[in-house]
Structures are given as structure tokens and as C-alpha cells.
Amino acid sequence: MTKKQAKRVGSISKFNYATKPVDTPTEAIRRRFDNTSEQFFTWLIIPLSIINGGIWLNGLGVFGSAVFDADITTTIWITGLAVLAISLLSGAWGVVASDFIQTLVIAIVSIACAIVALVAVGGPGKLSTTSLQVSWLDLI
Secondary structure, three states: OOHHHHHHHHHHHOOOOOOOOOOOHHHHHHHHOOHHHHHHHHHHHHHHHHHHHHHHHHHHHHHHHHHHOOOHHHHHHHHHHHHHHHHHHHHHHHHHHHHHHHHHHHHHHHHHHHHHHHHHHOOHHHHHHOOOOOOHHHHO
């Protein structure tokens, strides 16, 4: 790669979001490139978001059906309808509020799991002196 080519690649990739007054990634694309690129990436996000949401719902359905001993299809439908109802009835504020509550729940559960794991091992002192007899190859 020549110096000129390296400089060109650097100028394309150095768009810094922190220094530009933008609110969304698509707005940054519009400012860096043009309206056509913004439209392309905006419309590309829609089907990818639907596929992503379907994968999340499927994973949640598998977990929920295993934990609650329920039918996986029923679990997916109930969860999907609950998410849809929250989004439609409360708008962006409700989605942000539910994300905040989920973050609090995950943080509390993570701390509780860490405490239970330490107690099960015998405390932090025992954890540091105990070594696992597991190889990484055993996990594969």
C-alpha cells in the first residue's frame, strides 16, 4: 500500500462520532457521506432488526420454556406480545424505562450469583487457593 492509498483509507475511516454533533448513527452516515447512504443504511436496519428480534425471542422462549416447563411457542407468543404492548402503549419512554429496569434486575442477579458462588467455594480465601483441574481442551 502506498502512502497516498494509506492516507485515503485513513481519511475515510477517521470519522469521529464524538466530535460531530449527531444524535443517531444514520445521521452520522448522512453527514459523512450523503442522503442516499443514509436511506440505504436506514432501510437495511429494518429487516436486520426484525431478524435480530426473532433470534432474541427464540432464545428467550427456549430459556423460559425450560425454566417454567411451558410450551416454547406459547412462551414466544406471550413474550412477543408483552414487548409489543409495552412499545405501542408507552412509546420510546416506556422502552427506555423497561431497559433500565432490566439493567437493574441483571445487576442485582449478577451480584447475587457472585455471592452464592463465593459461598459455595468457601469464601474468597478458599477461591484463591483452589485451582480448577480443568483444561481448556476439556471444555471444547
